[in-house]
Amino acid sequence: MTAHRDPTAPEPTTTHGDRAAGAPTTTVAAPNAAGTRRRVPRTDVLLADPAIARRVADLGRDLVKATVTEMQQRCRDGAIAPESVPAAVLDALPPRAATGRPVVNATGVLLHTNLGRAPLSAAARAAVAASCGTGDLELDLRTGRRGVRGAGTLAALRAAVPVAQAALVVNNNAAAVVLAATALAAGREIVLSRGELVQIGDGFRLPDLLASTGARLHEVGTTNWTSAEDYRAAVGPDAGLIVKLHRSNFTISGFTAEAGIGELAGLGVPVLADLGSGLLVPHPLLPDEPDATTALREGADVVCFSADKLLGGPQAGVLLGNAATLDRLRRHPLYRALRADKMTLAALEATLRGPAPPVAAALDADPADRMRRATALAHLLRASGIEAAAERSDGVVGGGSAPGVRLVSGAVRLPTRYGELLRGGDPAVLGRVADDGCLLDVLAVDPADDRLLADAVLAVARCR
Ligand SMILES: *Cc1c(COP(=O)(O)O)cnc(C)c1O
Numbered sequence: 001m002t003a004h005r006d007p008t009a010p011e012p013t014t015t016h017g018d019r020a021a022g023a024p025t026t027t028v029a030a031p032n033a034a035g036t037r038r039r040v041p042r043t044d045v046l047l048a049d050p051a052i053a054r055r056v057a058d059l060g061r062d063l064v065k066a067t068v069t070e071m072q073q074r075c076r077d078g079a080i081a082p083e084s085v086p087a088a089v090l091d092a093l094p095p096r097a098a099t100g101r102p103v104v105n106a107t108g109v110l111l112h113t114n115l116g117r118a119p120l121s122a123a124a125r126a127a128v129a130a131s132c133g134t135g136d137l138e139l140d141l142r143t144g145r146r147g148v149r150g151a152g153t154l155a156a157l158r159a160a161v162p163v164a165q166a167a168l169v170v171n172n173n174a175a176a177v178v179l180a181a182t183a184l185a186a187g188r189e190i191v192l193s194r195g196e197l198v199q200i201g202d203g204f205r206l207p208d209l210l211a212s213t214g215a216r217l218h219e220v221g222t223t224n225w226t227s228a229e230d231y232r233a234a235v236g237p238d239a240g241l242i243v244k245l246h247r248s249n250f251t252i253s254g255f256t257a258e259a260g261i262g263e264l265a266g267l268g269v270p271v272l273a274d275l276g277s278g279l280l281v282p283h284p285l286l287p288d289e290p291d292a293t294t295a296l297r298e299g300a301d302v303v304c305f306s307a308d309k310l311l312g313g314p315q316a317g318v319l320l321g322n323a324a325t326l327d328r329l330r331r332h333p334l335y336r337a338l339r340a341d342k343m344t345l346a347a348l349e350a351t352l353r354g355p356a357p358p359v360a361a362a363l364d365a366d367p368a369d370r371m372r373r374a375t376a377l378a379h380l381l382r383a384s385g386i387e388a389a390a391e392r393s394d395g396v397v398g399g400g401s402a403p404g405v406r407l408v409s410g411a412v413r414l415p416t417r418y419g420e421l422l423r424g425g426d427p428a429v430l431g432r433v434a435d436d437g438c439l440l441d442v443l444a445v446d447p448a449d450d451r452l453l454a455d456a457v458l459a460v461a462r463c464r
Pocket of ligand 1: 172173174175198200206245246247248249274275276277305306307316317399400401
């Protein structure tokens with residue numbers, strides 16, 4: 001970039017920016033600097049540039065205007081040529097207003113917690129957009145009076161799990177556990193098995209979460225063996241709640257026993273089953289995952305689970321159970337701090353009522369189809385000179401669901417260096433680096449995005 005200023009001339013004085021009211025501004029400028037200043041594109045002209053105007057719609061006028069002012073100054077200083085100012089403004093603006101870049105999940109982990117777990121269905125995305133404004137969230141339009149918050153979502157949950165008398169939606173499953181434990185057992189005992197003291201992601205431990213409510217944990221049984229008799233012996237006058245926690249991210253095998261919900265239901269204390277992963281009914285591919293219908297049928301008073309795991313919906317915690325218990329939870333002051341927002345409620349309702357969300361579609365897809373997709377992808381990439389080969393891959397459900405279950409999948413193996421290149425691409429792609437290669441597993445990739453995935457690889461291969 002050439003400087004437009006005569007190096008022997010005094011520093012040019014700028015005439016833009018805040019001036020002290022009434023303070024006279026003297027403009028002493030070298031002829032060259034004055035020439036540049038005349039050619040600095042005007043603010044109104046820059047803001048009317050169609051590409052810049054689009055960014056105003058996206059980022060707001062203040063940020064764009066500040067960037068325009070900054071680039072005008074750099075132009076005056078001779079750092080950029082007048083004709084380059086619009087491009088410099090566009091370059092300096094952030095790519096989008098919101099944090100969070102889209103990432104193609106090619107990890108082979110269907111529910112990747114670091115990638116935001118379940119992607120929403122098109123119906124759920126549309127419902128979120130439609131719910132953003134004002135709506136009948138807590139209004140009965142027939143009577144004009146206050147209505148039940150998220151009535152449509154609660155009705156959809158009860159329709160999906162008819163054995164549940166009532167439903168409640170909170171921020172996430174951890175919130176559901178805290179609400180139930182607080183409302184039913186604060187200051188009393190929670191009885192739970194030593195085989196169910198689970199640590200979930202990022203160092204959080206469910207027993208610590210339970211204890212944080214002010215309840216005392218009464219552990220029973222051993223790591224591998226807990227019988228109904230162990231619970232019965234522990235349930236005394238101080239017991240407020242029995243908790244059955246799903247071992248959602250590990251398995252215990254060998255010499256093991258645990259009590260079923262049916263055996264705990266008759267002990268005179270409410271039973272909460274934390275199911276973790278959100279199956280509403282049994283799933284043939286996931287025989288060891290608990291489901292809400294079965295747990296309630298067996299006698300759980302309340303079940304809770306995450307809506308963004310196997311249910312394939314938004315981040316939320318769902319509580320289902322008998323009407324009296326759910327009413328206690330809804331009336332508890334803590335509910336007010338934990339309840340779900342309108343966009344979440346809309347997304348959840350659309351997930352339940354609409355077409356199968358991507359997680360369910362991926363789980364139920366034919367494994368041979370995944371291999372075919374990987375083969376087609378590898379073929380396409382090889383045709384562009386990229387070292388790519390399809391191979392069979394073992395995918396997992398992930399996200400604290402179905403530990404030990406392998407989902408037969410297909411992947412494209414690329415040279416290892418692609419792992420980093422693809423993370424920096426647009427869209428970013430997260431693969432799995434394994435055995436001296438970068439694997440792009442199609443398990444969690446929407447089949448409609450296969451072309452997008454191929455283009456992302458081709459783009460980084462080109463600019464390497
Ligand atoms: C995932 C999980 C949780 C936490 O759920 P969030 O929705 O992430 O708060 C709690 N309990 C179990 C058993 C889980 O698997």
